[in-house]
Amino acid sequence: MIWDKSIxxxxxxxxxxxxxxxxxxxxxxVYTTVPFYRNKLKENGIEPGDIKSIDQLSYLPFxxxxxxxxxxxxGLFTVPQSDIxxxxxxxxxxxxxxxxxxxxxxxxxxxxxxxxxxxxxxxTQNDMIQVAYGYGLFTGxxxxxxxxxKIGASVIPVSGGNTQKQLQLMVDFxxxxxxxxxxxxxxxxERILKEKISPKDIKLKVGVFGAEPxxxxxxxxxxxxxxxxxxxxxxxxxxxxxGVSMECEHQCGNxxxxxxxxxxxxxPNTLEILPYGELGELVFTPVSKEAMPLLRYRTRDxxxxxxxxxxxxxxxxRMEKCLGRSDDMLIIRGVNVFxxxxxxxxxxxxxxxxxxxxxxxxxxxxxxxEIKVEIDEQFWSDEVKVLEALRxxxxxxxxxxxxxxxxxxxxxxxxxxxxxxxxxRVIDNRK
Amino acid sequence: MIIKQLSVFLEDKSxxxxxxxxILAENDINITALSIADAADYGIIRMVxxxxxxxxxxxxxxxxSVNLTDVACFIIPNEPxxxxxxxxILAENxxxxxxxxxxxxxxxxxxxxxxxxIQEVIDVLQKNKLELLRASQIYQI
Numbered sequence: 317m318i319w320d321k322s323i324x325x326x327x328x329x330x331x332x333x334x335x336x337x338x339x340x341x342x343x344x345x346v347y348t349t350v351p352f353y354r355n356k357l358k359e360n361g362i363e364p365g366d367i368k369s370i371d372q373l374s375y376l377p378f379x380x381x382x383x384x385x386x387x388x389x390x391g392l393f394t395v396p397q398s399d400i401x402x403x404x405x406x407x408x409x410x411x412x413x414x415x416x417x418x419x420x421x422x423x424x425x426x427x428x429x430x431x432x433x434x435x436x437x438x439x440t441q442n443d444m445i446q447v448a449y450g451y452g453l454f455t456g457x458x459x460x461x462x463x464x465x466k467i468g469a470s471v472i473p474v475s476g477g478n479t480q481k482q483l484q485l486m487v488d489f490x491x492x493x494x495x496x497x498x499x500x501x502x503x504x505x506e507r508i509l510k511e512k513i514s515p516k517d518i519k520l521k522v523g524v525f526g527a528e529p530x531x532x533x534x535x536x537x538x539x540x541x542x543x544x545x546x547x548x549x550x551x552x553x554x555x556x557x558x559g560v561s562m563e564c565e566h567q568c569g570n571x572x573x574x575x576x577x578x579x580x581x582x583x584p585n586t587l588e589i590l591p592y593g594e595l596g597e598l599v600f601t602p603v604s605k606e607a608m609p610l611l612r613y614r615t616r617d618x619x620x621x622x623x624x625x626x627x628x629x630x631x632x633x634r635m636e637k638c639l640g641r642s643d644d645m646l647i648i649r650g651v652n653v654f655x656x657x658x659x660x661x662x663x664x665x666x667x668x669x670x671x672x673x674x675x676x677x678x679x680x681x682x683x684x685x686e687i688k689v690e691i692d693e694q695f696w697s698d699e700v701k702v703l704e705a706l707r708x709x710x711x712x713x714x715x716x717x718x719x720x721x722x723x724x725x726x727x728x729x730x731x732x733x734x735x736x737x738x739x740x741r742v743i744d745n746r747k
Numbered sequence: 748m749i750i751k752q753l754s755v756f757l758e759d760k761s762x763x764x765x766x767x768x769x770i771l772a773e774n775d776i777n778i779t780a781l782s783i784a785d786a787a788d789y790g791i792i793r794m795v796x797x798x799x800x801x802x803x804x805x806x807x808x809x810x811x812s813v814n815l816t817d818v819a820c821f822i823i824p825n826e827p828x829x830x831x832x833x834x835x836i837l838a839e840n841x842x843x844x845x846x847x848x849x850x851x852x853x854x855x856x857x858x859x860x861x862x863x864x865i866q867e868v869i870d871v872l873q874k875n876k877l878e879l880l881r882a883s884q885i886y887q888i
Binding site: 691726 | 754
């Protein structure tokens with residue numbers, strides 16, 4: 317099912333036309349209303365009329381997360397406060413939060429892209445969507461909520477956490493869709509097994525998971541655990557929130573809504589634009605955003621773009637599942653390590669669960685990596701030699717995937733703290 | 748003749764074994780035999796207790812990772828050569844022992860044994876006239 321064929325299946329020429337028009341108008345607006353951008357554009361010798369098509373996108377300056385912090389809270393808004401109908405903020409790990417604002421049109425556009433996304437996952441007005449993303453300053457809950465209402469589905473705004481209630485509503489209301497972070501979905505699946513809820517009491521058929529990077533192995537696990545088809549929804553609050561891109565039934569990358577968010581891939585070191593198919597940092601220019609459009613926002617997410625038309629009929633450019641955010645990337649003994657790589661190793665082994673934690677320390681000026689792994693209750697043996705063989709197997713697979721060795725610590729099931737939102741995968745004691 | 752042994756995976760954290768025994772005590776569950784297999788950063792506690800099903804339920808409810816393992820318990824005289832005689836029979840029948848632990852009471856000793864083929868162990872020992880303890884007997888020791 318396709319929500320808006322005229323856009324999602326538009327020819328490349330039509331799409332470029334839309335993008336170019338919107339880019340020109342957006343530049344005009346930021347130049348006249350945002351001193352930060354006016355100065356930046358002037359420094360680059362650019363007047364609004366100079367840019368007429370998206371071919372000239374590369375002349376524009378980049379925007380960094382630190383630019384949002386430096387202009388905290390409302391310095392990048394293009395409209396007066398009276399036009400702002402909503403504010404969201406993401407908790408910065410250090411210092412001030414990143415604030416984003418929305419006009420009424422922005423909320424409509426956001427609902428539209430989430431409606432496209434849910435439709436892409438086959439969700440209709442006949443579905444019952446349990447929105448278990450947090451509602452509040454985080455964009456996940458309300459973002460999904462408005463899109464789900466737009467397609468006419470029945471929305472259960474349960475928000476994150478309160479697992480007992482989640483399971484009760486899931487069974488009693490007969491939720492057909494669950495939307496949450498993949499790590500919380502894994503936790504829900506675990507609780508369903510533990511509480512011995514019969515699979516026939518669970519009516520779920522689709523999961524809409526996002527807000528943290530996850531792997532194909534995690535997808536397989538969630539699909540079999542919950543008896544669903546698991547879809548990846550991608551987004552970030554700086555651009556709009558969830559609904560920047562979404563997977564279709566072919567699960568071959570997320571379709572980016574390019575009419576609103578123009579994607580580029582750059583080399584994060586040289587800042588050169590990379591061709592389709594090459595791995596680099598994802599950059600977005602949200603051209604139709606009113607309250608806070610950004611020029612070439614560097615997401616720090618590493619991925620590839622693909623332009624071949626998808627079997628679903630959509631012509632939108634696709635992005636691969638993110639390997640991880642470059643901020644999540646750890647450099648251990650000079651080697652780049654993503655928590656998602658550890659996840660894929662653990663999920664390939666039946667005896668371990670997707671609950672793990674990386675602990676990085678420095679002893680005698682040498683980095684060390686310890687990985688805490690919960691053993692799966694159904695598989696653990698009471699023989700030390702069996703557990704030690706498992707530990708050796710994990711250690712081997714980790715070192716062949718990561719390229720560095722790690723010490724593996726087997727821990728009791730459910731002993732790693734569960735998160736109701738984004739999982740805390742890394743403890744870096746080097747800082 | 749199969750005895751349900753409790754196997755508990757414990758992380759190497761101080762107080763963990765105390766927590767475990769406290770829960771058993773509070774639920775009036777007696778420990779008849781106990782052995783600990785320790786690895787670098789975790790241990791496996793193996794215990795024969797009265798009311799093993801209840802023990803599993805209360806330990807699980809308290810967040811412990813616990814399973815039941817099938818073991819057997821045979822009786823030997825508490826004298827030199829007692830264990831040798833029994834193990835020789837098992838070796839002659841090509842039975843591989845995963846682990847065992849024992850405790851002596853006056854004239855006899857009880858040996859708890861785990862093997863992948865536990866029923867075979869029981870059959871061989873019975874055929875050779877060794878006394879085996881029933882679950883109901885050992886839980887009451």
